[in-house]
Amino acid sequence: MVVLAVGMLIPVGYVVATVLEIGWDALAPLIFRPRVGELLANTVLLLVLGVPATIVLGVGGAWLVERTDLPGRRFFAVLLVAPLAIPAFVSSYGWASAIPSIQGLWGGLLVATLAYYPLVYLPALATMRGLDPALEESARSLGLGSWAVFGRVILPQLRLAILGGGLIVALHLLAEYGAFAFIRFDTFTTAIVVAYQSTFAGSSAAALGVVLATLCLVLLVIEAGARGRSRYARVGSGSPQPAERTRLGRATPLALTALVALGTAATVVPLASVVRWLAASDASAFGEMPGALVQTMLLAGGGAIGAILVALPVAWLTARYPGRLSKALEGPYYVASSLPAIIVALALVTVTLRLVPGLYQTPATVIAAYVIVFLPRALVSLRAGIAQVPESLEEAARSLGSHPIVARVRVTVPLLVPAIAAGGALVALGAANELTATLLLAPTGTRTLATQFWSAASSIDYAGAAPYALLLILLSVPAVALMFTQIRGRAR
Amino acid sequence: MNLTVLGVSKAFGATRVLDDISLDVAQGSRTAIVGASGSGKSTLLRLIAGFAEPDTGHIALGDRPLAAPGTSVPAHRRGIGYVAQDGALFPHLTVAGNIAFGLPRAGRAARVREVMELTALDPALAGRYPHQISGGQQQRVALARALAPRPGIILLDEPFSALDTGLREQTRRAVIDALERTRTTAVLVTHDQDEALSFGHGIGVMVDGRLAQAGSPSAVFDDPETPEIASFLGPAVLLPARRGDGCAECALGTIPVRHDRSNGSRAAVAMVRPAQIDLVTDAPGLNAVVHEVRPMGSLAEVSLLAGSVDGGAAGGAAGSAHPAVITLRVPPHQLGDLRPGSRVAIRVDGGAVLYPSDEADAVDEVTGDITGDESQPAVA
Structure with a gap:
């Protein structure tokens, strides 16, 4: 595990080494200048407004479809997760090509919030399914109404899911390139990409990278502090019974309107755009698609498996033995993964070229980048899952003659299948839609769906990009569906 | 098999949880350990099961040492059955799957049927999942699961405390009956005096991490060593x-x-x-x-x-x-x-x-x- 943690630190080491190589005296004037202040303001505003918005949408949506008598809640449960199947840059392309005036901070906020709120919605939904209804019933018997129960009983138990989901959203907002580049909203990441493209690994880009890395670190510290040492294994006998649903009553039309509006903005608008451009495209656009499809699936699948294998021991340690040591071991994972893909990619380019040239521009390096970048998706999912498997089950297995490792494989792992599937699917999804690291690290001639889409769309060939956008969406649907049914099917 | 606990102590940090516990449980007998919550009785059970290790002292099952200073047989090699307070049934396995968990593949189905009959479980429950059966049934499945591999001894950690009164009495009788018929050595931990006094052949009273008194239920009830034990029982x-x-x-x-x-x-x-x-x-x-x-x-x-x-x-x-x-x-x-x-x-x-x-x-x-x-x- 220490080896893994050190491996994860490569990108961080790269940033630090860059700073040392350039030197603070050369770096300071590059950092303290108006352009950086402008980017900082943009990025901080994006976080401060965007993260709470995704939490409100994600938790509110999960509560409506899981814990109320909302009509059509099964349909809405699916509709709410659908944006996960639409890459943020495709969603941005959909909005930008439909309403060209969308741009800047508000455009960025709109697109990013609609694209990323499912990252809170899904863990919130999973946690709500695992909650012990007896706690809510006790609260009701103590005189609390629906709202009070939600605020004082459900919400505190959702803390891990909200913090984990919120952190992922925040890191995405920091790292997103394609979606913001489309609507000309400048963040640190888009500025770094521009700088790197012009000077490869120049010092001004490195300076921006240092500020961005610091920003990521601050986020991690905030989340870790808020998470604390809480453990939420359910105590009590038997397995949970399904909970009574809250009656919405006269609030029903309001809730329905809100969900329809959300579904339209997050799913219908981007899809409609893609379909419109698809009608305008010609057959030649489909020629290279099969190859791109296979390459995308292989790379993304490799990334998912790698990420789960790396995440399992860490998630287990932090969920079961919260303490300084496990936090210290977990730290490098989050720090490394919180760095934007562009920095991870350049770190791996530098390290492979200098130390192991044999790995330069191989699929292994691409997969390593995917693991580093998307590990938090696997970690958060697994950690939440492990926290809900009582330790007494493993003890029971051990008393029946199973070696501790066998007990874990036979009892804990099957119970973690929903968490593993959800985590793995999230990683694969992210990898399939990954753009910057793939562009920099993939062997020459590699064409994934995302890179093909990008090369067409960024040269305003909207019609030529549409088939790839559609395929990216279709490819994501099974992963999203699997993840969703795993969460739904639990304890049924 | 007979269980021997000799001079066992255990501390968590500065808190002394068990203080020089010695206890003998004869082959085929049933002993109840009774004490208020926090008296250390569950910790004692966990040490015997092998989920934790004693700081000092010896634990042996039959002739086989299980724990001694410097050595400890891991839980899965002790051959000790354990029934947790909430049953700890595996939610992803059926009743039959739970009971078969500790059994070798050969003869598994026959043994599952046998143990279900022994614990008075309706064979129709075999395909159900834990959340589809009642709390009393869950506890009997937990016992059946622990009995299935024919362990040398069964440990029961407050197995009836989560059940309501009628169900508790009925489940308790079914459990004692199954233990009696299989002549299984058993140790029960409970905070309920009646449960402890009616469980079987021996009783031990735990007070603040010490085994204050042990003996047959009638002897201990008749002649408690201190007024506190007298009132507790x-x-x-x-x-x-x-x-x-x-x-x-x-x-x-x-x-x-x-x-x-x-x-x-x-x-x-x-x-x-x-x-x-x-x-x-x-x-x-x-x-x-x-x-x-x-x-x-x-x-x-x-x-x-x-x-x-x-x-x-x-x-x-x-x-x-x-x-x-x-x-x-x-x-x-x-x-x-x-x-x-x-x-x-x-x-x-x-x-x-x-x-x-x-x-x-x-x-x-x-x-x-x-x-x-x-x-x-x-x-x-």
């Missing part, structure tokens, strides 16, 4: 007393002493069970006054002020003994026309257990609190 009337020659003078009169633990001190505390006490209305020596009569269905609760009646022939003790309030439960037909103010005579069947009384203050303290445990019916 069941309703007890504790009265300040003066030790005489083979007898004790107290508010109930002069009563014989069956066990003298007073170490020869003259000031003592006498313990009798409410069930030993009879109320007589038509005999000489009316040494008590009825204070209150409360009908409670099949029994009535009677409060008496004992030892307060001067002039009565209360064994000559009336002058020296403190008066005391005692509460008894009697069948209504014995009540007669007792009402507040009625005078009655108190007869004690069998003797008292005598404990040393440290100081006069302590005696007064006991005086104010001399009521039987009201949760325990006492038939006079």
Whole structure:
């Protein structure tokens, strides 16, 4: 595990080494200048407004479809997760090509919030399914109404899911390139990409990278502090019974309107755009698609498996033995993964070229980048899952003659299948839609769906990009569906 | 197999949880460990099961050492069955899958059927999942699962405490029955005195991490080592007393002493069970006054002020003994026309257990609190 943690630190080491190589005296004037202040303001505003918005949408949506008598809640449960199947840059392309005036901070906020709120919605939904209804019933018997129960009983138990989901959203907002580049909203990441493209690994880009890395670190510290040492294994006998649903009553039309509006903005608008451009495209656009499809699936699948294998021991340690040591071991994972893909990619380019040239521009390096970048998706999912498997089950297995490792494989792992599937699917999804690291690290001639889409769309060939956008969406649907049914099917 | 625990201690940080515990459980017998919550009884069970290691001391099953300083057999090689408080059934496996968990592939189905029959589980439940069966059934499945690999001993950690009363009694009987039929050595941990006293052949009382007393249930109930153990195990009337020659003078009169633990001190505390006490209305020596009569269905609760009646022939003790309030439960037909103010005579069947009384203050303290445990019916 220490080896893994050190491996994860490569990108961080790269940033630090860059700073040392350039030197603070050369770096300071590059950092303290108006352009950086402008980017900082943009990025901080994006976080401060965007993260709470995704939490409100994600938790509110999960509560409506899981814990109320909302009509059509099964349909809405699916509709709410659908944006996960639409890459943020495709969603941005959909909005930008439909309403060209969308741009800047508000455009960025709109697109990013609609694209990323499912990252809170899904863990919130999973946690709500695992909650012990007896706690809510006790609260009701103590005189609390629906709202009070939600605020004082459900919400505190959702803390891990909200913090984990919120952190992922925040890191995405920091790292997103394609979606913001489309609507000309400048963040640190888009500025770094521009700088790197012009000077490869120049010092001004490195300076921006240092500020961005610091920003990521601050986020991690905030989340870790808020998470604390809480453990939420359910105590009590038997397995949970399904909970009574809250009656919405006269609030029903309001809730329905809100969900329809959300579904339209997050799913219908981007899809409609893609379909419109698809009608305008010609057959030649489909020629290279099969190859791109296979390459995308292989790379993304490799990334998912790698990420789960790396995440399992860490998630287990932090969920079961919260303490300084496990936090210290977990730290490098989050720090490394919180760095934007562009920095991870350049770190791996530098390290492979200098130390192991044999790995330069191989699929292994691409997969390593995917693991580093998307590990938090696997970690958060697994950690939440492990926290809900009582330790007494493993003890029971051990008393029946199973070696501790066998007990874990036979009892804990099957119970973690929903968490593993959800985590793995999230990683694969992210990898399939990954753009910057793939562009920099993939062997020459590699064409994934995302890179093909990008090369067409960024040269305003909207019609030529549409088939790839559609395929990216279709490819994501099974992963999203699997993840969703795993969460739904639990304890049924 | 017989279980031997010798000099086992365990601390979590600075907190001493178990202090020099020694315990023998004979092959095929059932022993209950009873204690208040926090007395360390569950920790003891976890040490035996191998989920934690003792700091000092030895644990052995039959001839096989399980834990000794420096060595510890891991839980999965101990051959010890464990039934957790909530059953800890695997939610992803059916009832049959749970029971088969610790079994080798060969002969698995037959053994599952056999153990289900043994624990009085309906074969139709085999395909159900844990959340589809009742709490009592879940506990019986947990027992069946633990019994299936024929362990040398079964440990039960408060297995009935989460069940409601009717189900608890029924499940307890099914469990004892299954253990009896398989002649399985068993250790039960509980905070419920009745459960502990009725479980089987042995009982151990844990107080603050020490095994305060162990023996057969009747011996421990009959002759508790301290007044605290006496009150913990069941309703007890504790009265300040003066030790005489083979007898004790107290508010109930002069009563014989069956066990003298007073170490020869003259000031003592006498313990009798409410069930030993009879109320007589038509005999000489009316040494008590009825204070209150409360009908409670099949029994009535009677409060008496004992030892307060001067002039009565209360064994000559009336002058020296403190008066005391005692509460008894009697069948209504014995009540007669007792009402507040009625005078009655108190007869004690069998003797008292005598404990040393440290100081006069302590005696007064006991005086104010001399009521039987009201949760325990006492038939006079």
